[in-house]
Amino acid sequence: MIIKLEQDLSKNDIEVLIKYATMSKDVERITTILQAMDTRIKCRMDDSDKFINISEVYYFESVDKRTFVYCEHSVYRTESRLYQLAEDLAHLGFVQANKACILNINVLDSIKPLLNSRMEATLKNGERLYITRKYLDCIRRALQEGSQL
Amino acid sequence: MRKTVISIMSTTGITLVMLAIIGAFSGAKFIFISSVFESLAANIIIQLGYFLTRKFESKYVALETALDIGYAIIVLISFGFIFHWFTSTPIWMLIIMFIVIYILGLFLNIFRVREEINTINKLLQIRNKKAN
Numbered sequence: 001m002i003i004k005l006e007q008d009l010s011k012n013d014i015e016v017l018i019k020y021a022t023m024s025k026d027v028e029r030i031t032t033i034l035q036a037m038d039t040r041i042k043c044r045m046d047d048s049d050k051f052i053n054i055s056e057v058y059y060f061e062s063v064d065k066r067t068f069v070y071c072e073h074s075v076y077r078t079e080s081r082l083y084q085l086a087e088d089l090a091h092l093g094f095v096q097a098n099k100a101c102i103l104n105i106n107v108l109d110s111i112k113p114l115l116n117s118r119m120e121a122t123l124k125n126g127e128r129l130y131i132t133r134k135y136l137d138c139i140r141r142a143l144q145e146g147s148q149l
Numbered sequence: 150m151r152k153t154v155i156s157i158m159s160t161t162g163i164t165l166v167m168l169a170i171i172g173a174f175s176g177a178k179f180i181f182i183s184s185v186f187e188s189l190a191a192n193i194i195i196q197l198g199y200f201l202t203r204k205f206e207s208k209y210v211a212l213e214t215a216l217d218i219g220y221a222i223i224v225l226i227s228f229g230f231i232f233h234w235f236t237s238t239p240i241w242m243l244i245i246m247f248i249v250i251y252i253l254g255l256f257l258n259i260f261r262v263r264e265e266i267n268t269i270n271k272l273l274q275i276r277n278k279k280a281n
Contacts, residue, residue: 099206110273111266117210117258119266133258134203136265143272 001026036092041085043069043076052076054092058123060085060102072125095142097121098132105142153196159257161192163250171242183232191228195221221247 008015016034020027039054058070062082069076078085086094086102097103109122111131119131131139165188168180202216225243229235234243 106276108273109277111269113259113263113266117255117262119262132206133262134206136262136269140265140269140272143269143276 032092039089039092041069041078041080043078045074045076050076054089055104055106057094057104058107058125058127059097059104059129060094062100070127093142095138096135097129097139098135101129103129103131103139105139108139111139153200156254157189157192157196160196160250160254161189163253164188164192164246167246167249171238171246187228187232187234191224194224194228198224218248218251221251 018027018030033055036055037053040051041054041057043050043052052069052071056071058072060078060082061068061070067078067080067082067085069078080088082100082102086096089102093105094102095105103121103123107124109124111119111121114120114130117133119133119136121129121131123129165180165185168184168188172180198220199217202220203213205213205216207213222244225247226240229238229240229243
């Protein structure tokens with residue numbers, strides 16, 4: 001892969017052009033990475049709004065009809081509904097882990113079975129989440145499709 | 150779909166073996182063909198119903214399990230009345246049979262889930278290696 005960087009003072013924003021002979025998984029992956037970098041979500045913390053880059057999000061959780069955004073060290077709130085986020089962010093590697101949680105598979109470190117027919121996911125920051133069997137197949141498929149941020 | 154068919158076939162198989170064991174102990178010599186189809190039908194209804202019961206998710210696993218067991222027992226008792234099973238098998242025997250089959254099914258599921266988890270962890274290792 002050839003990477004060329006070119007400074008153009010007339011540009012206000014970063015422009016990325018990907019040239020390829022055939023559409024491959026690698027091209028799709030690069031596109032996903034760029035899309036994720038360019039996708040932001042409006043969050044709220046301490047009465048102030050902030051736009052968070054989607055690739056920084058570890059998982060979304062719905063508690064009492066409120067949606068929380070969990071990053072590596074911080075937690076925010078968002079007005080978006082969980083089902084809406086699941087639909088919008090599926091192509092960026094976000095999969096349902098249980099009824100109330102959408103996980104970024106790119107921060108998933110490992111999964112282990114628990115005794116109560118559930119699974120425990122360990123994230124890259126050491127945090128643990130439970131996964132229900134129903135969604136295990138979605139996680140495997142997402143990993144096999146290989147969308148990586 | 151494939152998993153559901155496998156589940157139906159394996160639970161029907163276990164049901165028939167259980168039936169044969171109980172029959173052998175009570176001096177029976179054969180199983181009626183109709184019993185085979187009735188067992189298959191009951192297992193199909195139970196497995197299809199699990200699609201609905203498993204939409205219900207609780208933080209208490211015991212509640213989910215109780216729903217699964219309760220639903221299956223209702224199906225079995227209904228089938229028992231429809232196909233006159235209780236003339237030869239008492240209800241308590243049917244419930245014990247179901248509990249044994251349910252436990253065996255749970256063990257089969259544990260193996261299947263472990264296999265799936267191993268696949269996921271291997272995929273994660275490959276991704277993490279690539280990312281590093």
